[in-house]
Amino acid sequence: MCKTFGAVRANDDISLALAKGKIHGIVGENGAGKTTLMNVLYGCQRADAGEIYINGARRSLRSSAAAIRAGIGMVHQHFMLVDNFSVLENIMLGCERGMFLGANSPGPRQARAELQRLAAEYALHADPDALTGDLPVGAQQRVEMLKTLVRGAEILILDEPTGVLTPQEADDLFRILRVIRGQGKTVVLITHKLREIMAVSDRVTVMRDGRVVAVRETEDTSAGELSELMVGRAVVMEYSAAPPRDSGAALTVKNLRVRDRQRVVRVRDVNLSLRSGEILGVAGVAGNGQSELLEALAGMCKVDGGEIIFHRGGGEGDGGGQGEAAAGSSPSQLRAAGIAHVPEDRRATGMVAVENASHAAILGYHCEAQYRRGQTPRGIFFDWPFISAQTRRRMDEFDVRPPLPEIRAAQFSGGNQQKLILAREMVREPRVLLIGQPTRGVDIGAIEFIHRKILALRDQGSAILLVSVELEEILALADRIAVMFNGAVVGETPAAAADEKQLGRWMAGVRDES
Amino acid sequence: MKVEMPGAPQNMPWWIDPLLLTVCNLALAFAFSALLVWFIGESPPAIAAELLRGAFGSAEAVGYTLFYATNFIFTGLAVAVAYHCGLFNIGGEGQAYIGGLGLGLAALYLDFLPFPLLLLAAMLAAALFGAGWSLVPAVLQARRGSHVVITTIMFNFIAAALMNYLLVNVLIKPGSMSPETRVFADSTHLPMVHDMAAAVGLTLSASPLNLSFFIALLCCVAVWLFLWHMPWGYEVRTVGGNPRAAVYAGISPSRCIILAMCLSGGLAGLLSLNEILGSQHRLLIEFTAGYGFVGIAVALMGRSHPAGIVLAAILFGALYQGGAELAYTFERISKDIVIVIQGLVILFTGALGFMLRPPLGAACAKIFSGGGRAVA
Numbered sequence: 101m102c103k104t105f106g107a108v109r110a111n112d113d114i115s116l117a118l119a120k121g122k123i124h125g126i127v128g129e130n131g132a133g134k135t136t137l138m139n140v141l142y143g144c145q146r147a148d149a150g151e152i153y154i155n156g157a158r159r160s161l162r163s164s165a166a167a168i169r170a171g172i173g174m175v176h177q178h179f180m181l182v183d184n185f186s187v188l189e190n191i192m193l194g195c196e197r198g199m200f201l202g203a204n205s206p207g208p209r210q211a212r213a214e215l216q217r218l219a220a221e222y223a224l225h226a227d228p229d230a231l232t233g234d235l236p237v238g239a240q241q242r243v244e245m246l247k248t249l250v251r252g253a254e255i256l257i258l259d260e261p262t263g264v265l266t267p268q269e270a271d272d273l274f275r276i277l278r279v280i281r282g283q284g285k286t287v288v289l290i291t292h293k294l295r296e297i298m299a300v301s302d303r304v305t306v307m308r309d310g311r312v313v314a315v316r317e318t319e320d321t322s323a324g325e326l327s328e329l330m331v332g333r334a335v336v337m338e339y340s341a342a343p344p345r346d347s348g349a350a351l352t353v354k355n356l357r358v359r360d361r362q363r364v365v366r367v368r369d370v371n372l373s374l375r376s377g378e379i380l381g382v383a384g385v386a387g388n389g390q391s392e393l394l395e396a397l398a399g400m401c402k403v404d405g406g407e408i409i410f411h412r413g414g415g416e417g418d419g420g421g422q423g424e425a426a427a428g429s430s431p432s433q434l435r436a437a438g439i440a441h442v443p444e445d446r447r448a449t450g451m452v453a454v455e456n457a458s459h460a461a462i463l464g465y466h467c468e469a470q471y472r473r474g475q476t477p478r479g480i481f482f483d484w485p486f487i488s489a490q491t492r493r494r495m496d497e498f499d500v501r502p503p504l505p506e507i508r509a510a511q512f513s514g515g516n517q518q519k520l521i522l523a524r525e526m527v528r529e530p531r532v533l534l535i536g537q538p539t540r541g542v543d544i545g546a547i548e549f550i551h552r553k554i555l556a557l558r559d560q561g562s563a564i565l566l567v568s569v570e571l572e573e574i575l576a577l578a579d580r581i582a583v584m585f586n587g588a589v590v591g592e593t594p595a596a597a598a599d600e601k602q603l604g605r606w607m608a609g610v611r612d613e614s
Numbered sequence: 615m616k617v618e619m620p621g622a623p624q625n626m627p628w629w630i631d632p633l634l635l636t637v638c639n640l641a642l643a644f645a646f647s648a649l650l651v652w653f654i655g656e657s658p659p660a661i662a663a664e665l666l667r668g669a670f671g672s673a674e675a676v677g678y679t680l681f682y683a684t685n686f687i688f689t690g691l692a693v694a695v696a697y698h699c700g701l702f703n704i705g706g707e708g709q710a711y712i713g714g715l716g717l718g719l720a721a722l723y724l725d726f727l728p729f730p731l732l733l734l735a736a737m738l739a740a741a742l743f744g745a746g747w748s749l750v751p752a753v754l755q756a757r758r759g760s761h762v763v764i765t766t767i768m769f770n771f772i773a774a775a776l777m778n779y780l781l782v783n784v785l786i787k788p789g790s791m792s793p794e795t796r797v798f799a800d801s802t803h804l805p806m807v808h809d810m811a812a813a814v815g816l817t818l819s820a821s822p823l824n825l826s827f828f829i830a831l832l833c834c835v836a837v838w839l840f841l842w843h844m845p846w847g848y849e850v851r852t853v854g855g856n857p858r859a860a861v862y863a864g865i866s867p868s869r870c871i872i873l874a875m876c877l878s879g880g881l882a883g884l885l886s887l888n889e890i891l892g893s894q895h896r897l898l899i900e901f902t903a904g905y906g907f908v909g910i911a912v913a914l915m916g917r918s919h920p921a922g923i924v925l926a927a928i929l930f931g932a933l934y935q936g937g938a939e940l941a942y943t944f945e946r947i948s949k950d951i952v953i954v955i956q957g958l959v960i961l962f963t964g965a966l967g968f969m970l971r972p973p974l975g976a977a978c979a980k981i982f983s984g985g986g987r988a989v990a
Binding site for chain 2: 398399400430431432433434435441443448449450451452453454455459463464466467472480481482484
């Protein structure tokens, strides 16, 4: 079986051959064109040029329906499931076979039988009558895979499948993938996590800048070689950091509770403390209350109970002294008090995509006197030439490319947008920096730069609360690690004593016996 | 409200989008209009010539065109200010109507004031009444999430009913049969442009063009300064572009919504300055005549930028004025056909404004692909 196709721009003249019955990994930085390639294969987008052959026959995949008929199934990074449908209903979605969906109608009956057969064959267990929204993420992913298998997929494409899984769930997934391979089906695994590629794939394709730069048999390569190929140079991911200077408490969180708009408790009775010159890493699978914790600390959402105290002036000793209650403070009050916040989702929260980089560079600080004409708080007009020149300097300092303040924020790549926001929040040397997913969707070269900036700020004595779903990132940066599950902190440990297995258990919600 | 439009390559010159696209849209609208005229049995070139002559052929014609354009500038600005906050204010009609009530009351009961003071009072009253009329939808949107599209259009009906009642029962000139107030005192009338020109020795033929045209232009400058050079405008645009980013930055979206809607209503209210204090000199029923709605098209076509709005307002002014002339000159062309032509312009520049964007973008990308700079 062979597919070749070449497209321009996002995908530049790519040829790819997939062997039947193998697990094929595709790695590359964000923006390398992996997802575009897969969207073309799945019929979501059309190639400008090039051809696709399946089992030797040329196929034109004009729509995802055509791709499904051709035996291609895709599990998207963000699941395409209807939460308030049962598992069975989700699996039938799009191939109901008939107008009536009662339990004894032919469609549901066949689907149920099929589901049982597949569950036995692939060890993919899912209760057909469970409500999809109630299932844990790993089970939802299994539903997605069952969906594609029910439709007779011979080629299964998984886009960043482990982003939402705990290490244990990921291992479970790999076990299933090996079973699927054993049935003679082809698996395409798109990821930027090299550890997973090394663990499960048979062959790896490395993409960079829309091109295939290398194809390797997994057994003949190493994670080091792959990451060099992805970035185009060697990457150092280990940092030698000075031990934290203990210079007093910066932030104390006591019994914090946060509910969302539906009155669901998102953060339950969290206690945390953060000292100046220290990075506290908050790990956990996405959606376990870290986002809400961060937003509550940053004053973006209402706090339901408990206390948040940002300590003033980094008082000596063990953080006593005068505190400053912050529950209920607005983001602008917090900024004025030296609490900076790099939001988790830079595009959705950290900037206005349709405005230019100068606009983004002063967001949140736009009321400062330095930006007014005449540099006085009484000035009623902005001093745009000054703002633009300052933005330009910061872009140089933080290596934002291209360093052009007049370009719209949306036109920068993810990494450059992130550096622009980091520049805004870091140049004021905040007492406390709240930072969420600092390197999500950022390419490896920029990740290293961002990590060094965060460490440098810590060494200057800022207290940093780092929320990340990338365990590697937390392990590389944090001095202490707290793990959240279902809104609560299940465990906390000094980073030096951290054990990945232990963290994984905490991430799955298993508390230590004590 | 603002979304990334598809089909726009990143390295196009900036003017392609606002200028070339608009010109193409207009060409399409006029092409369809020509087909229609040809179908009716008139010659499209003759109609076009007459339309141009009617709108720009004499100082008087230009005066009328700019008089109508003044109305469109006010209502266009009103729509634009709300749009920059992510709000679609389609209640300009009602806000202008109620603004007229404020202006009318000032002109009726404060006519003892010297003219500059009266002008100030009348402007303030018109803007405050207009702003007040948009305040309720604004607060409902900001606090309760009731969509302004729904509430502002309902407020148009309430405004119409209220004004009907007031003009028929309360403000009507005693003994009169038509629902309108008495004529305002001469001292309150806005100076006409032809009178102003005569004062400096220029002779212009009479038209209803008056001082408010210049006030409208000043409003354009003020709106531009507000939106792009003042922190308040910055906050309004942040809320419009990304409400979540606004919350993150410590900006209160509800405050910005209320501010933007009140400014919007105030600008719409100023329409009465031109129509009532400048031309009719009395408050009368339905003086807004749909200008509030056309303001939506003007703002869309002008890309919600004051400079674009002035150009779009002059185009619509010319269509109003030239179109009125057409109906006199050609027997087969009725007033309705003129409205159809105006509707086609609104359809192609407003509703279908981005239809040509992908092909145009692709064409330009081919032309400019060599020279453009790549943005990483």
